Amino acid sequence: MLEQFFHPQTFREDAIFLSTPHIIILAIFFSSVILLYLNRNKQCISSVRWILLLIIILSEISLHIWSLATGQWSIQNYLPLHLSNLSIYLCAYMLWRNSYKVFEVLYFFGIGGVMQALLTPDLFYTFPHYRFFHFFLAHMAVILGILYMVWVKKYTVTIKSAIKSYAVINVIAFFVFWVNQLIGSNYMFLAEKPSGPSLLDYLGPFPWYIFQLQLIAAGVYLILYLPFYFKNRKAW
Template identity: 45%
Template sequence: MNRYFDVNHTQLFTFYSPAHLSALSVFVLCLILLYVNRQRLHKSHYRKYGRFILAAVLVLCEVTLNIWYITQGVFRLQDTLPLELCSISLYLCVFMLLFNNRFLFQIVYFTGIGGALQAILTPALTFDFPHYRFLEFFIAHFAIMLAVLYMVWVEQYRPTFKSVGLAMAFLNVLLVVVGSINYAVGGNYMFLMKKPDTASMLDLLGPYPWYLLSLEAVAFVLFILLYLPFIFVARAQLSRNKLPLSE
């Protein structure tokens, strides 16, 4: 049992290994199931329980992660506080789900999907399956994206173009706050002080500190891309409404 939790576990994570691809496949299956059943869930009197279940999964991931940090003796201010973008998005998702909050959705639609998607495709992860950290990492990031898409597909929330600006503003305020904490505790949360040791998208964005500026541009482009489907859907609906009635 200890090998599933041991911080000195020696089986290292490998990008796009069978374990990684299997985890991604499970996520795709969950996406398909959620999308196929979106209308049924939307019309159900019990749809709020879907939100509560996702919130419970996110809380369980965060609580057990901190318990693991403490019991394994690796809790440190420098690198185990919930100050990564995905950790912050996780907390926002919990409040969004529990209180059905539209304002938080406007932010977490972009930060949650954008951050979690990058994380699962290029994980900054040491431990491989079946270690607890492997399972917690993927379950937490999958649940973040499923939570956001649950609000889109089941609760039928929609971001607006102003949401892109709101998410960018939130992100920049976050950079200042987290950057200040990094300076105070000697951390590297959100990789604001240096790139991660593992391969990531940041390797393509230039050296420190210039990759931070590149990351701003990438975030804006990504947020626009995430908003585009709603533009296309809105235009398609408008075109259908303008079609003349057949005689």
């Protein structure tokens, strides 16, 4: 059973979108979000920060060990250049250092991008494969880590934070686009759409969907900023 848990050819599916394991893991995730919010003012909640950091560190170390041990690792697939991977690394630093500077940038594309990954996973391993657990635990930890900073540390964002985050992600995307052209990869899905079901299926062909994503990202940023906007207005 342990060999099957790690073997790259076991528990494979064409897509796990809205499969029973996917629905169950989403239910666990949203329950975790609710529990974090309900316990946000309890003294013991501070330990959650370190638990989430440990999950992120172990998940990324184990991923590279697994990919190397099974011959899966390649420069086209395992550089930390997907939006989710970038969010994972930034979240680890944010949790470790209690970094507000990272938080105000990560809040927008971390929640927006990682939430999309959770809802429409580009994953072809189902329960109970190692990659299934790695994918969902790491992505869940990022969003919970960001929400921890909002609800427990009381961090907030401003419209300047949104502009800064939007500029940062576009600079990163510009760099990643040319990396894709250079090494034949598809990081951030800037070379082609993902194989599994995703929001990009409803957008135009390459390269037009990249420009459409700019507009969608702006809308997501606005939605994510609104709770802080109304909170600040109420404080006035």
